Amino acid sequence: MNRILATAKKGIVKYLPKAVGAAALGIVAYDAHIIGKLQSDVYAKSKDADACARSFNNTQYLSTPSQTTAKMKDYVNEIEMDSNLRHFVNSAIGYFKGFGEMLIDSVVPFGLGLGALLGKNRIGKGSAIGLGIYAVIKLFKDVLGFGHSNDLNKKF
Secondary structure, X not given: OHHHHHHHHHHHHHHHHHHHHHHHHHHHHHHXXXXXXXXXXXXXXXXXXXXXXXXXXXHOOOOOOOHHHHHHHHHHHHXXXXXXXXXXXXXXXXXHHHHHHHHHHOHHHHHHHHHHHHOOHHHHHHHHXXXXXXXXXXXXXXXXOOOOOOHHHOOO
């Protein structure tokens, strides 16, 4: 019986840091994906609005009075308004921009999670302990609000 418990304890000590590291990387990737999706939409719509405003503004002025030039400018404006390729490309750019920004914001849990998942012996265990400490600090500071000043609700 003692041999079984010793083997189980060895397995837990060996694989717990890897599980903690995988969980941390999963949480960071999930948050980065969500921010990437939000940033994708915002970035693409912003660039679409800029392009449409620029295209429409171009139709409002002629350097020389010409009906042909006016019709060509209107046609180019219609093509610009109906273009889906720009939105598709800008969505991808916005996604990777938001994903990357979130990875940079979460560099500490990402690094510790990577260390816990890929590290051997002391590095893996130390990274898992670091993740635990980071999680406790995050819980008290950001989730429970201790040690966080709220400038909007100050009494004086």
